[in-house]
Amino acid sequence: MALLNIEDIRIEFPSRRGTLVAVDGVSLSLEKGEILGVVGESGAGKSTIGNAVIGLLEAPGRLAGGAVLLNGERIDTLSAAQKRKVRGRRIGMIFQDPLTSLDPLQTVESQLVETMQVHLNLSHDEAKKRAIQLLVQVGIDKPELRVKQYPHQFSGGMRQRVVIALALCCEPEVIIADEPTTALDVSIQAQILELLKKLCREEQVGMIIITHDMGVIADVTDRVAVLYHGKLVEQGPTSKILGDPDHPYTRSLISAVPRPDIKLKRFPLVTYIEDVKTPAQPLDLATHWLGQRRDFGSRTDGPLVQVRDLSMRFVLKSALLKRNQRTLDAVKRVNFSIGEGEVFGLVGESGSGKSTVARLISGLYTPSEGSVNFGGVDLTALKGEKQLNPFRRQIQMIFQDPFSSLNPRMRVLDIVAEPIRFHKLAASEAEARRIVADLLDVVGLGDRAAERFPHEFSGGQRQRICIARALATRPRFLICDEPTSALDVSIQAQILNLLKDLQEELGLTMLFISHDLPVIRQMCDRVGVMRYGELLEVAETEELFERPQHPYSQHLLGLMPRLQSMSREGLDVVAG
CATH class of the missing domain: 3.40.50.300 (P-loop containing nucleotide triphosphate hydrolases)
Known part of the structure; x- marks a missing residue:
């Protein structure tokens, strides 16, 4: 029995x-x-x-x-x-x-x-x-x-x-x-x-x-x-x-499962599913609204993002005397750079400081020490909305949970249009609506989605809305903090292919944070490994996965499922 x-x-x-x-x-x-x-x-x-x-x-x-x-x-x-x-x-x-x-x-x-x-x-x-x-x-x-x-x-x-x-x-x-x-x-x-x-x-x-x-x-x-x-x-x-x-x-x-052992040009899609999204036509950036980013200036000589001795200390228990305070050093003197057009990955355990670094770069947190240099400007030295807003427009973030990132009382039209209106990127309300419709097409939702509310969409569709909103300011730098961790493999494949296409077509620079090592291998050019707030190792992606140097990196990669029994048939593998 x-x-x-x-x-x-x-x-x-x-x-x-x-x-x-x-x-x-x-x-x-x-x-x-x-x-x-x-x-x-x-x-x-x-x-x-x-x-x-x-x-x-x-x-x-x-x-x-x-x-x-x-x-x-x-x-x-x-x-x-x-x-x-x-x-x-x-x-x-x-x-x-x-x-x-x-x-x-x-x-x-x-x-x-x-x-x-x-x-x-x-x-x-x-x-x-x-x-x-x-x-x-x-x-x-x-x-x-x-x-x-x-x-x-x-x-x-x-x-x-x-x-x-x-x-x-x-x-x-x-x-x-x-x-x-x-x-x-x-x-x-x-x-x-x-x-x-x-x-x-x-x-x-x-x-x-x-x-x-x-x-x-x-x-x-x-x-x-x-x-x-x-x-x-x-x-x-x-x-x-x-x-x-x-x-x-x-x-x-x-x-559609991300491969841990080989790097693919694109993620295979679950073609058996009736509503699988086919790849969109490449954008013509000479005429498309998303390609009009001339006001950001020319490409930067050297890294677009430079993080120097970045530290973040949280006070867990305040006290009148400093010696009696209990603090947590979430990030400890972290240094790395991200070149323009590069996808830089951060991996590490929960509590390693990955998301804290992302929030420090985006300006959501103020660092205890160190600096974030963006396009030659020290963001940590800027004061007031007038100085910060032009850079907030250039740096956008996609969070892990799309539902908590979206206002449930707002229609998708207003969610995506909000940054366009705030930064005055459209000459009229009619133009703002046209831009929203265009962005929803770019992320594969279609303009009909504009009149609906977030609860009317699946998790993968809600993440597409978040991507459309992040693109609405025509950003130069996109921070993706676990953007697909809660999604099914088929939806994950669609979203990651979309991000790959947008990065290549728009020349976006990206910081990609994930605990999913196979996804990191597929998405990133270089990877940094964090533990207990410290950056232990930075290497080219294939170099890290094939020949990790730090003992912790070796340990982390050793835990990764190999999925060796799964067939490679029909996979478009990156040469080398």
Whole structure:
């Protein structure tokens, strides 16, 4: 008898417009100690199945057919109170977004202790002791101190570790992990995945891991199930699915995964998907609005961006006496340069200072020490809006989470037009609207998108809106801070191809920050490796990936999934 059986389930979401069938006739099984991967695009039904298993389908969603059995006992027909006893105790859940899983008003200790006391026969002191042990288990330093802190005091990667500790705290029989490592860098991801594998091996816990990361699938899973539009199109051993898939959708999906071992001219697209974006025609910069950047002057002799001894110190606890202050050195005397037209990458663990460097260059933070020189001008010496605004126009930023970057109450037209209006780049409102329509065409959305709101778009489409807004000032320098980390591989391929095309056609200079090393290899000319706020190594991309010099760089690259079983057939490889 299997540990978990999902038998021919059908999940429906009734609405005034009819009934949406989110999952249609899917059957899966999970054995003790086994890790089953579930892959597919956004909307395929992966997370919906996970929510149905633990009884968390959002109304009006309903399980319209089939059954879910845990150790032969049917659990989908249990009462709400009975399902609450199963959740956490027998089935643990790791969600993608740790902020939605944690109570911002309670300390980590309170949340762990409460969960354990509800489900386990532990005293308060026993639960507190186990809470600290769990933080050690998931790799959180100084657990006695960190357990007393609130979720907002942790980085994204650290919050996800806390969520994993919560899922493990009651020693469940089954764990459902929904994109558990999306926001984690490669070293932390390796630690978390090794922890989950060890748990499954030693405790015979069964795990369903829902992810779009084929590296995770290759490294962790025993079997893989592939979903498309709510239907199961293929399942089998991981080596078979990745190495020799039968279904054309699976083959297309795997082809779009960024390669860690070779550099490609373009990312292959998932051609099986009906709405895949075809490459746009090259821009004629002699006539196109985006090519009219003459007011920025000629190309700079030497680097466009020069970072000298850049440091950033955050005060964690203020005090009247300076010696009693608690501070964090997030960036420590960092030096690097970016040539005009170059794509420079920054990699490193969560908390290494990558995003802090980006915010210092863009002017969102003021450095504690050092300088940022842009086009021959020391930006850190400028004062007031009048001096800063011309440079803010030239430097634009694309953030990791497109939804939080967009005002939900504004239409796309006004979101994209806002910087055009602010910097007075259009002679009239009619011209501003024409420019917005043109930009939406450039990023592959079409001018009809202008009248819609952000919530009406998918994650990949929202990131295209952010790119259109970043281009609206005709920038010279684009900072991309994890622009595709939360996207499916097919959408990621589209967005990265778009950024490649725009960089080549417009001659954009880019700072590209990512914890996804295969993406860095495909996108960047040179790469800097950061750890604990220090820049350890800077090298040409291929030189770094083939012959890293610093021990930490070697360690980081050694953790990268190789995906050697995946076919290279049809890939357009860069020579050399």
